[in-house]
Amino acid sequence: MRLDFIWRVTLKELLSTVRDSKAFRASIILPFVMTPLFIIGFPLLFGNLFGGEVQKKQVVGVENIAQMPPALRTLLESGEGGAGVELKAIEKPLEAVQNGDVEAAIGIPKTGVPNSAGGKPVGIQVYVKFSSQKASVVREKINSAINNYSKSLVVQKLASVGLSPDTLEPVKAEAINAETKEESSGGIFAFLFPMFIFLAILGGASTVAVDSTAGEKERGSLEILLVSPVNRLEVVLGKLLAVTLSALFGVVMQVLAFVISGALSPIVLKQFGPSGGSDITALFGGNLNLGFSGFFSMFLIGITVALMLSGVLVAICIYARSFKEAQTYLVPLQILAQFVSIGMQFGDFITRSTLLYATPIIGSTLGILDLVKGKATPEIVAVIVVANLVFAVVTAYFALRNFSKEQVLFRN
Amino acid sequence: MIQVKNLSKRYSPKVIAVDDLSFNAQAGEIYGLLGPNGAGKTTTLRMLATLLEPTGGSATVAGFDTKRQPEDVRRTIGVVNGGMGLYDRLTGQEILEYFAGFYNMGKSDTQKRIKELSDALEMNELLNRRAGEYSTGMKQKIVIARAVIHNPSVLILDEATNGLDVVARRAVLEFARGYKSSSRVVLYSTHIMTEAEELCERAAIIDHGKLIAEDSIENLKSKANATNLEEAFFRLTRSVA
Ligand SMILES: Nc1ncnc2c1ncn2[C@@H]1O[C@H](COP(=O)(O)OP(=O)(O)OP(=O)(O)O)[C@@H](O)[C@H]1O
Numbered sequence: 001m002r003l004d005f006i007w008r009v010t011l012k013e014l015l016s017t018v019r020d021s022k023a024f025r026a027s028i029i030l031p032f033v034m035t036p037l038f039i040i041g042f043p044l045l046f047g048n049l050f051g052g053e054v055q056k057k058q059v060v061g062v063e064n065i066a067q068m069p070p071a072l073r074t075l076l077e078s079g080e081g082g083a084g085v086e087l088k089a090i091e092k093p094l095e096a097v098q099n100g101d102v103e104a105a106i107g108i109p110k111t112g113v114p115n116s117a118g119g120k121p122v123g124i125q126v127y128v129k130f131s132s133q134k135a136s137v138v139r140e141k142i143n144s145a146i147n148n149y150s151k152s153l154v155v156q157k158l159a160s161v162g163l164s165p166d167t168l169e170p171v172k173a174e175a176i177n178a179e180t181k182e183e184s185s186g187g188i189f190a191f192l193f194p195m196f197i198f199l200a201i202l203g204g205a206s207t208v209a210v211d212s213t214a215g216e217k218e219r220g221s222l223e224i225l226l227v228s229p230v231n232r233l234e235v236v237l238g239k240l241l242a243v244t245l246s247a248l249f250g251v252v253m254q255v256l257a258f259v260i261s262g263a264l265s266p267i268v269l270k271q272f273g274p275s276g277g278s279d280i281t282a283l284f285g286g287n288l289n290l291g292f293s294g295f296f297s298m299f300l301i302g303i304t305v306a307l308m309l310s311g312v313l314v315a316i317c318i319y320a321r322s323f324k325e326a327q328t329y330l331v332p333l334q335i336l337a338q339f340v341s342i343g344m345q346f347g348d349f350i351t352r353s354t355l356l357y358a359t360p361i362i363g364s365t366l367g368i369l370d371l372v373k374g375k376a377t378p379e380i381v382a383v384i385v386v387a388n389l390v391f392a393v394v395t396a397y398f399a400l401r402n403f404s405k406e407q408v409l410f411r412n
Numbered sequence: 413m414i415q416v417k418n419l420s421k422r423y424s425p426k427v428i429a430v431d432d433l434s435f436n437a438q439a440g441e442i443y444g445l446l447g448p449n450g451a452g453k454t455t456t457l458r459m460l461a462t463l464l465e466p467t468g469g470s471a472t473v474a475g476f477d478t479k480r481q482p483e484d485v486r487r488t489i490g491v492v493n494g495g496m497g498l499y500d501r502l503t504g505q506e507i508l509e510y511f512a513g514f515y516n517m518g519k520s521d522t523q524k525r526i527k528e529l530s531d532a533l534e535m536n537e538l539l540n541r542r543a544g545e546y547s548t549g550m551k552q553k554i555v556i557a558r559a560v561i562h563n564p565s566v567l568i569l570d571e572a573t574n575g576l577d578v579v580a581r582r583a584v585l586e587f588a589r590g591y592k593s594s595s596r597v598v599l600y601s602t603h604i605m606t607e608a609e610e611l612c613e614r615a616a617i618i619d620h621g622k623l624i625a626e627d628s629i630e631n632l633k634s635k636a637n638a639t640n641l642e643e644a645f646f647r648l649t650r651s652v653a
Pocket residue numbers: 410411412423424427428429447448449450451452453454455456603
């Protein structure tokens with residue numbers, strides 16, 4: 001094995017890749033567009049939409065509006081904090097909501113609503129579409145107005161017998177958020193972080209893998225390369241190295257995009273309050289407050305995944321006779337990686353074990369997710385890295401084996 | 413310089429591409445490997461170039477056994493195939509330097525050799541342009557220069573004039589003729605008989621993987637009682653089929 005031959009092959013592939021300006025530019029630009037979009041753009045957009053819904057006066061239908069106590073009406077119309085709602089007399093509350101005539105409706109009983117506590121409790125019906133995210137705002141407004149009205153009656157009653165409102169609640173439960181900073185940053189879209197890393201790896205590696213194997217075959221240059229004194233092991237290692245390096249380039253760009261977006265997001269989202277909109281960002285995947293060791297661990301996992309996937313890519317692509325064929329072969333791999341990442345939305349339910357962390361792709365996805373959520377320990381990272389390295393050797397072996405097979409290189 | 417002995421290649425139980433083939437090509441000659449499509453020419457040449465392993469028989473190139481000394485064989489051969497595979501995003505100069513490196517040629521040797529070849533093949537203005545911009549004829553010049561960058565004593569050409577116009581074709585034939593010397597052999601594989609007649613001293617005619625005749629061009633013609641090689645080829649391959 002001659003290292004200078006291996007390096008010669010690698011350099012040529014990298015030069016070729018860098019000069020493929022379209023693919024190269026995409027691998028740089030994509031992470032810097034997609035990442036801020038998810039970390040900053042979505043929270044910004046939804047934060048504005050959500051805030052807008054709170055400020056809006058929704059139209060709420062009321063059945064038997066004449067029976068509605070004026071105090072309740074005031075509470076509904078003035079709102080608390082945000083804007084209240086606009087009341088409109090209707091007859092059929094259920095249909096009105098279903099038809100979309102009103103966003104929600106209130107059914108006041110014909111017999112009326114009491115204006116003092118002590119009698120038989122009376123129910124007020126609130127009609128709203130439960131699964132609608134948007135309707136949850138108006139639902140909350142109505143509920144709180146009714147609760148406040150009910151409370152005011154209780155307070156009046158207590159005062160009439162000389163008791164303070166605190167009598168009702170001598171003991172209170174106080175919930176304290178036990179999440180760490182990183183955990184609270186891993187919101188429902190935290191699964192996007194491993195997905196971005198995988199996409200960056202596959203994006204960076206695929207072009208080179210396809211071009212340097214199936215591409216060389218299709219052009220007929222592979223045959224010429226193999227009749228020169230360089231041997232097949234050197235050719236495979238050179239190509240693997242080139243594929244890995246471009247995958248790593250993708251990882252570096254992606255992690256950099258995370259760092260920059262993470263740093264920018266509190267500044268951009270400041271408008272949502274002093275916490276820098278952290279509630280909203282947390283909901284969408286959160287700031288990446290990983291610190292140096294966190295990013296370093298993510299990078300380590302990234303490198304080893306890149307090594308492992310490079311072997312897979314080269315082994316698969318060399319089998320193909322043309323660019324197109326190779327690209328077709330890669331589609332299932334891309335889908336698999338995304339599938340695993342998306343499945344990790346439910347990562348909290350998965351019982352972690354060493355074996356699971358050592359499983360290719362799944363282990364690394366979990367590991368990145370754990371890193372983002374502040375749950376990864378050095379032991380976990382070590383298990384993932386070692387397992388990935390073992391698989392990297394195995395996949396490299398398969399790549400070499402395919403390169404040594406006549407039936408693969410000279411398929412008819 | 414090239415000795416082929418009972419060489420066979422069986423791709424699968426049904427496909428026998430080369431069947432017990434034997435021939436010898438001497439230094440100082442251009443040797444033709446002639447046969448119709450699918451005769452087994454490319455398969456034979458790939459075995460000589462150590463790309464494929466024979467399933468039977470043996471071959472030596474410049475004294476090196478293709479099975480036991482594949483790297484020595486590869487060091488002494490240069491190959492031009494009809495594929496014209498070049499790296500589109502590399503310049504001619506870069507492509508030639510890339511390959512020269514595998515023959516452990518030093519920097520100054522490489523530059524000297526590139527200059528020499530660029531004068532001989534009139535491709536000076538090509539060297540600094542990317543191969544993706546070349547015409548077919550231009551490509552073939554770089555392909556040939558790449559094959560002989562290390563001065564191989566054995567030059568193997570497989571359908572080297574495929575897809576070339578008259579001028580480019582002539583240039584290839586001229587180059588092959590010029591490359592021949594007392595210490596070198598050129599193995600020229602083609603199905604175009606006029607090219608072989610013009611170029612080769614001796615030739616092997618193969619069909620369905622089997623040797624049909626091996627002799628000087630003159631003897632092949634007289635043996636078949638033909639006025640030109642094409643006629644001879646036609647009669648010889650037909651008589652077997
Ligand atoms: N990789 C392969 N696998 C299976 N069969 C093959 C393979 N390569 C070639 N063959 C078969 O072997 C036979 C000889 O093919 P070969 O390419 O050596 O012929 P050829 O003389 O070079 O033909 P042509 O003039 O068309 O280039 C053909 O029947 C071909 O179909």
